[in-house]
Amino acid sequence: MAYDLLEEYLRVERLPHVWCPGCGHGVITHALACAMAELRLDPDRTAVIGGIGCSGRAAFLFDMDAMHTTHGRAIVFATGLKLVRPQLTVILTLGDGDAVGIGGNHFIHACRRNLDLTAIIYNNSIYGQTGGQVAPTTPPHKKSTTSPYGNLEYPFDIAQLAIAAGATYVARTTSFDFRDMVKFIKRGILHKGFAVIEVLTHCPTYYGRLNEMRDPYEMLHRLKEHTVPLEEWEQLSAEERADKIVVGELHCQERPEFVESYYALITRMQSQQVKGDGN
């Protein structure tokens, strides 16, 4: 996708962006812009809502209505916006800490509510913007500035968390798989309901440096080797699955979408008003 096609969606005058050399966030944001272009979304009817963290900075790059909210709360800012402007396509760019760290409560409730939002989670398994602290997604034993002796905690599986909480479209891929990112983001946007696209991505500056993977290229490939497509995953034994992560479209179901349900209630109540049989 030539960049000029993306200029309709991106504030190219704000490039170069703030992310570190070799960081996956630029690649994910590029994929999001491609998804918008391929779907030919109308920038006047699209909004990007970013939280606080490296991922939140994506909001500044999109030439459309955009919000850079408080940490962990992008989802609930977007909830209010979507309900009063249902015709807006609302896309969230969240970090892993942003979404399931401080924002965990809003994340599970948004999945449960099944609001028509698309949440792209830039999962680099660390708090990057604040300098490399451990995250709820940091794998066991991995180093960070706040797990200097190795992470003692067990990480969330964001995709499983989203499915369990009721999200009706959940996909996972990596920042290596560009076309899959574009495909899943497009499907998430088109999906009527809460769509979660978890993108495992590499943070060379902190996660990589603190875990012997300083080179972005090498880290990206190690990340890729760690994943197994859904189709293959089913044939693997428990041992083969041990330190691997399944990627692909993990869940897709139809369930009443919250905005639509609320506006149906409004229509019903207002027609009752007219007929005068409201209580």
Added chain:
Amino acid sequence: MREPELVQGNEACARGALYAGCRFFAGYPITPSSEIMEYLAREMPKVGGICLQMEDEIASISAVIGASWGGAKAMTATSGPGFSLMQESIGYAAITETPCVIVDAQRWSPSTGQPTKAAQGDVMQARWGTHGDHPIIVLTASWVREVFEMTVHAFNFAEKYRVPVILLLDEVLAHLRENVILPEPGELEVISRQRPERLEDFQPFANEMMLNFGEGGHIMVTGMAHDEMGFPTQGQKAAEQLKRIVSKIERRAEELALYRAHYLDDAEAVIISYGITSRAVEAAVELMRAQGLAVGFLDLKTLWPFPEKLIRSWTEGVQYVLVPELNLGQLVREVERAVGGRAPVEHLGRVDGYLITPQEICQRVQERLGVNHGVRSS
């Protein structure tokens, strides 16, 4: 003339919001404000509005801000504990100049406190709860009809000045019912946000004009220090913008100062109060006036920006100023600062969860005036 109806304070607040054009509410159950959400859950759909119960108070205020940028007049309601949770996003609303209304039905605090007991202990939190210098307007009310009116004022100020407005109620006012005739449609002025005529070269963070999301403005909203176009900035420009949004409210303290006053012309003693306590003050002042005491009262509806000049002028040449409030002394500090030593300013507090009575007020004033003038006979 419509028939009076028995209306609860919380219900008057909800009806005032609808009257003002509020079409989005997000909240979380908390005593003593839950009835506001319960009323709006029933009535919002009928008027094409939305009422959401969220997973917590942080979600509630955040959804309100999102809805406001979607173009809706939006409100949340809570009490002390929830109000504390909302502070970070209230600061976001302040720096992004987002019109919204936050109702805090105060209860005995701090912490869980006495949920069904009244207090006025959130006055300083309402002003300084969120971190850093920031613009905010804080209103309050004493009567059920006034709750309705002040809710409309809250939306008008929020929309006119693009600022979060806090309405402080208390558990007694929130829950009591009065026989009232509420304003008719059209009776009170209702103000909506001012929109720019032209999109080109519109600066979303330069003045009080506002463009909503979905109107082609490609608006950038961030809680970071930002320039007139909404993009991150630092240093001198950050200072300039902060001074602009703070002075936007502070310089208008007079214009924003809503209050009721009585018997101040010849007053030797002035009682300055707000909220539920003002009801007892009015009764006390009538009692003392009947005894020939020159006592007047100033019942503040706007607490912040603090109406300093107003206080200074109404306490000119006065012997004694009393500030009764249901806390251990909060607004009294501001009154002392405004009076500036020209008269003794005293606090009369009560923190057992019950209201200050007219008798307590009379006794204190009579002691002070009695001491200065000997016992007066009417």
Added chain:
Amino acid sequence: MKRYEQNGFFLEIEPRRCKGCGVCVQSCPMNVLILNDAGKVEAKEIMRCVFCGICEQRCPDFAISVHKSV
């Protein structure tokens, strides 16, 4: 914006955006790209380029793109 033309395709590089992470250089299957001494990507061997687009898909900085010349 630098442009490298080759039988109906061209490669566009925006040095100003490139942060010299080297991912494109290492990812290129045909070893077309290098980092110059300013640390910016350059197409050293454009003749070998098959315009597969892997560099564009790996670049985090929107600094390199592949086009069919029209």
